Amino acid sequence: MDTTTYTEKTPPGPRAEADRSHIPGWGADLDHANRPAYPKERTPPRLGGVHWEAPQQQPQHVEILHSTERPGITPVFGTSTPPSGISGMLRRLAFRYSENDLRHWLVLLFADRVNVGEGLASDLAHGHIPNIYREMGGPAEFRHNREGAMRKLAVAGVLTLVAVYLWRRD
Numbered sequence: 001m002d003t004t005t006y007t008e009k010t011p012p013g014p015r016a017e018a019d020r021s022h023i024p025g026w027g028a029d030l031d032h033a034n035r036p037a038y039p040k041e042r043t044p045p046r047l048g049g050v051h052w053e054a055p056q057q058q059p060q061h062v063e064i065l066h067s068t069e070r071p072g073i074t075p076v077f078g079t080s081t082p083p084s085g086i087s088g089m090l091r092r093l094a095f096r097y098s099e100n101d102l103r104h105w106l107v108l109l110f111a112d113r114v115n116v117g118e119g120l121a122s123d124l125a126h127g128h129i130p131n132i133y134r135e136m137g138g139p140a141e142f143r144h145n146r147e148g149a150m151r152k153l154a155v156a157g158v159l160t161l162v163a164v165y166l167w168r169r170d
Contacts, residue, residue, distance in 0.1 A: 065095045087115035 020026045029035050055075045062082035066073050083091045090111035097104040123130045142149040
């Protein structure tokens with residue numbers, strides 16, 4: 001496991017030194033005349049700007065997924081929900097791809113949906129029947145958006161009637 005820490009002092013990796021002239025549009029903003037924000041940029045940067053010391057590296061007790069664009073984990077990170085189960089496997093798969101790759105984000109979205117299903121299954125396995133209507137904000141929706149709530153209720157009722165009709169049609 002790569003334990004390199006990302007700090008402001010981290011030297012640029014081999015990607016930063018690579019020739020990028022093959023990328024369409026690369027270097028288009030090098031000419032100051034083509035940069036709309038150039039007059040507002042300051043060289044050297046303002047004194048009194050953000051100066052900070054990198055915090056001490058947080059101990060790593062659980063698996064932390066991080067972007068392929070970074071050389072390692074950030075000094076501080078969240079540990080409340082480490083990847084686990086099928087959704088964790090999907091998250092590990094997503095983090096194999098760069099953040100600019102659509103597959104990264106689509107797999108993460110799918111992993112979130114799978115995690116919801118895992119949470120419902122866990123609740124049922126522990127004998128807790130979730131109140132999905134209340135947990136999804138049903139009472140607040142009815143109180144603050146009554147028209148929208150009634151429309152959703154009508155659509156749900158019609159779909160339920162159609163499902164019951166199709167089920168009993170045998």
